[in-house]
Amino acid sequence: MPTTAEPKLIAGNANPGLSRAIARRMSMHRGMAVDLVDARVERFSDQEVFVEVFENVRGEDMFILQSTSNPANDHLMELLIIADALKRSSAARITAVIPYFGYARQDRRTKARTPISAKLVANMITQAGIERILTLDLHAAQIQGFFDIPVDNLYAAPIFAMDVMHHFKGRLQDVVIISPDVGGVARARELAKRVGCALAIVDKRREKPGEVAEMTVIGDVQGKVCIIVDDICDTAGTLCKAAEVLKDAGATEVHSYITHGVLSGPAVERITSSVMKSLVITDSITPRPEVNEAENIRVVPTAPLFAQAILNTWHGTSVSSLFEQETLTPIYEWLYHSPD
Missing domain, CATH: 3.40.50.2020 (Rossmann fold)
Structure with a gap:
């Protein structure tokens, strides 16, 4: 895979504040502006989701920022359709950054004739062309095994x-x-x-x-x-x-x-x-x-954590290093700095 000049971020409507904060933190780390890709993610009058990307993403390392929180179905469809738009636009790699993974509580059959919805969602995400997942505190760690692609489960x-x-x-x-x-x-x-x-x-x-x-x-x-x-x-x-x-x-x-x-x-x-x-x-x-x-x-805030995880993924360096307090302390020093 060719190395791209910069990782590119595209955001759905689930958590625009966090998406902008991640872009700002990455700008600080890179020493240059990292902006969200110009795109529109909106609804038609019948509530169908429509996505249009206004920038060239051919050969780029793309990161979709989207929690599948309430309304879970709408935000999940946004994620899938953004991924499809990027795949059809010849993006080199598509990583989904999902701070909150919805449907995670439906990770097993609790009684007869019930679904395992978390597995269904995993299948849909994979089929949409997403090649890697970055998420935070999955409800059950074994959900990582529902995917046939790499899943980096970060910890709070x-x-x-x-x-x-x-x-x-x-x-x-x-x-x-x-x-x-x-x-x-x-x-x-x-x-x-x-x-x-x-x-x-x-x-x-x-x-x-x-x-x-x-x-x-x-x-x-x-x-x-x-x-x-x-x-x-x-x-x-x-x-x-x-x-x-x-x-x-x-x-x-x-x-x-x-x-x-x-x-x-x-x-x-x-x-x-x-x-x-x-x-x-x-x-x-x-x-x-x-x-x-x-x-x-x-x-x-989780933006410092996700910004560093995205950069590590892009660089091909360890994401598991972010499990350690010693690694996170420098990027959260501004929040917990003590004059003592």
Whole structure:
């Protein structure tokens, strides 16, 4: 494959703010302007998606920036149609940068006669001509195996670790990292290891999706600052109830770090009126105005992470190096710089 002069970015409508931020960060790294490719991604009157690329992309290394967040179907179709437009325009390689991979929670058959939608979406993405995926905190790591193309699954844990060590400096001995269910223990353990804190679990039993029947704390949280760690927060019912259970078990404060803030329905209202002191999310999904206005919700940027991952992919260097805090610290120094 011929080496192109610069990587080229094209964005869908899912997260324009993050797309522009990634372009700005890449401009800083490159010491030259990296702009989004001039294109239009819009709807016909019958809501069909239409894409037109106004720049020559023949032989170029293209990166599509598009989360498949709400409305998931519209944003997924935008991704597929952009890929088709680039493929038919003779782009040399097409990489999909999907900060939030929708349908990831449908990764297995939970009962008879149900689909595995995550696999279907993987097939569609591959058939559209996309040759590589860059994503963040897949709901289930095994989804990488649904694809017959390379998938680089980045992690928010190093960013969260820097944030925890910055905002809880001097109190880390009192911090306990909490997994909100047994299935999330590996994710919580990873953060606990990075910040050197203890680990506890909130064991939950569901009667049906969206409802939690019972919660039990496994571990000592008496007099501790609890930090709940998870990948997705949707309606926030489970999260807010877990915070209440931890407070009832003797926790002095409860905070949460969630990678993907879906925050649908009554989520923001629940969070603002809950016992949680703060909720930290990333900008993998465009925060709604009420999210930005909520006093106890804070958004940390992922643009530095994705910008570096794109450049590493373009250069053909290691993306897994971004799993390490030492690698990310320099590119997040502006956010967590301490005069001490």
